[in-house]
Amino acid sequence: MTLLIPEPPRDIEAQLLATIDVDHPKRACFCVPADQYLIPPSIDAYVVRRPEGTLVTLHKRLAEAFERSADDTTMAWILGYPEPKPVIAERCQGMDASRARVVQARDAEGNVITEATASPWGFLETCDALESHVPEDGQLAILLPFEAISRRVAMRWVQR
Secondary structure (H helix, E strand, O other), X not given: OOOOOOOOXXXXXXXXXXXXXXXXXXXXXXXXXXXXXXXXXXXXXXXXXXXXXXXXXXXXXXXXXXXXXXXXXXXXXXXOOOXXXXXXXXXXXXOHHHHOEEEEEEOOOOOEEEEEEEOOOOHHHHHHHHHOOOOOOOEEEEEOHHHHHHHHHHHHHHOO
């Protein structure tokens, strides 16, 4: 795994709510170590902690997969991303910062429920996959990678 940037508390809250909603397509929520304190101790789900971070899911097979590995390909499968990071890097020919896009499913308040990075070749598939994560009055947002990271940093500052 690479570059683990903490997320804003309201994003994690939205992600956890979607993860434990059996009617929502989000299968799992991953929290970097700096965000682990946001997971309620009484959450009714599988909670698996590793040095890389913590996974919350209702699905035993996803929890078991995370217990075995947290490599980029496994994480893409667990989190439902159409493209794992190594594929994105290859397809972007090492120019991820300018060629890749971050697709975000946001709720009506602008909180990120699900976020996935896409290469130009996987962009439409990623948009299609995340569209089902957007609730009524929410939106699908498309950003450059540095914009998504900048949003995380800024929103953590605002929500502290």
